[in-house]
Amino acid sequence: MEKGQLLEILIMAGQLILGLSILVGLHEWGHMAAAKMFGMRVEKFFIGFPPKIFGIQRGETEYGIGAIPLGGFVKISGMIDESMDTEAMNKEPQPWEFRSKPAWQRLIVMLGGIIVNVVVGVFIFIVIAYKDGEKILLKDEVNKYGIVAGELAKQIGLQTGDKITKVNGKPFSDFRDVISSDVFLGSNSSYTVSRNGKEVNIDIPNNFIEKLSDPEEKGKFIQPIMPFKVGELVADMPASDAGLKVGDKIVAIDAKPIQFYHEFQDEVPKHKGQEIDLGIERDGKPSNIKVKVSNEGTVGLRPESLLAFTTINYTLNEAIQEGTKEAFGVVYNNIKGFGKIFRREVSASKALSGPIGIARMFGGEWDWQNFWRLTGLLSMVLAFMNALPIPALDGGHAIILSYEIISGRKPSDAFLENAQKVGMVLLLGLMAFAIFNDFWKIIF
Structure with a gap:
């Protein structure tokens, strides 16, 4: 491995660890802040998983850093969590424990992390929109010389020099429309191009997003021809x-x-x-x-x-609207992506990425604008994934607590313990699959 390649890997890993540490720390802070607000005792707040590297006691809570940087946790007294501390659950409930509080308070605690991640994601996108605005390439500039067709573009029939006139049968305004999620995550998408004075329709396969799952391939798909x-x-x-x-x-x-x-x-x-x-x-x-x-x-x-880019500068009010729209667009795209998996239009192995895949998204150069944009994206993805109704995730806890609020009946501790075990097995299996899948993509 050359020195330059090693440096790129270190930069990718550094950006991934920093981004996830910020997001996981804020996510767990959301749980902790809500718990403390309702008088619950928080025993531990850790960024990273054991073994412990550093820890300091402040009041009732130990704050620390774990050696495995891809996660974090808070331990709230009287709560069945990944620690599976069932011995403590066999004792009489104490007033400061999670299980002693009303269901609506426990629900807010469980949703605290998701809420914080949504707020952080939206905030990041708003700041980026307000500070940097947006550089776009209008249709006339895109078609000034036509497009460069990469290998994947050639596979679906595009050619270098084609001038795109329509996207999904409709005129487009700028290059963002050409490579938008509506094209790759939608169904029966197409480009209409002008080629040698003739109009040609190019259909985009419904499973084409599989081939674009590699960040490097997506960047090489099509680009405007540029002096x-x-x-x-x-x-x-x-x-x-x-x-x-x-x-x-x-x-x-x-x-x-x-x-x-x-x-x-x-x-x-x-x-x-x-x-x-x-x-x-x-x-x-x-x-x-x-x-x-x-x-x-x-x-x-x-x-x-040397193409003429147009810069859009947003007022604060416009930035709030644009940033919020872009942040929730991430969630919408994730839902559409899962829809493609469930419809078997794409395979889970091609669509899902683990830590290595995410690190490659950051790239081998430290670009702060790209770093914060991806961190904002990951914040929304983290909120979405944690909201899934899977036991051991915040969404799974929220479903159980919602049932308790509606029915007035609290599930037994045995049920909660078994649900947590099933959820942990599912999550560990999914994590192992994602990591193995990353290595498989690199090797093959």
Whole structure:
């Protein structure tokens, strides 16, 4: 493994651990805050699972960090949870215990984590919308030169140079509509393209989302054809070492004219380990620079598009609306995704991702905007997953407590213990499947 690859893996892991630690910590804080509000005793608040790395006692609660960073927990006195402390449950209920409180208070405690995750997710999306606005590529710019069709796009019949005129039979406004969840999570989706003066309809298979489950593949599906200049240089890579500068416009490789970035991407890997002659324009003047391509077929530059992006700046009120819409759109997309699994349009093994898959979504570069956007997305996903009516999850507890409130009958401790055991087996099985599935995707 090369040094650069190791650094990318460490950055991916670091972003995943930081993002999950923030979200899990806030989720468990939601449970703890609600419990303390109703006078329940919280024995432990941990980010990460045992073995314990660090712990400090403050009042009745021990706050700590566990060695396994992909989770966390709070231990509330008198509650049957993953600790399965049944010995304590055999004693007489105490006033400060979870089981001694009214069902409606216990329900609020169980929903506390979900509520906090929803609030955090919505808040993150609102802040991003207000602070950064949104850069979009309008239809006319998308079709200025047409699209670059990646391998997956070619599989469904798209070609480089196609100009997309309709999405699902309707005109579209900007590039977001072309790659939206409505296209990939919907049924019987299609593109209408203009090709050599003719209109061609391209059907998108209902299971196509399986092939886009890899973040790298999704990014290579289709992109607008773009003229470019050098936007960023990677330190200690051939382009930087050869004297290429940010702002240079590459117009030729070994005297072969280059206008668009996909042409540059196609040509450079053909010269692995060889020296190429880059024709450039710098400050309007032509020049040539010799660059040796790495053995991996790269030179270490990132492009800056010369297409005209439109920036939308939101007022605070608009940002609240846009951020809230985007946050709950994550939940809606998850529901549509599960619908595809249940209809057997996609397989669970292709659709579900574990820690490795999520880390790959963050990517090997530390981009704070991308980090917070994905953290906001994960916050909404965490809320949605915890709301599922599975024993051992918050949603499972909420269903049982709702039954108690409606019927006036409290389930027996034996039933709660068995439900918790069944839920834990399901969750551990799902976690093992997700992790194994991540490795399977990487290997095969």
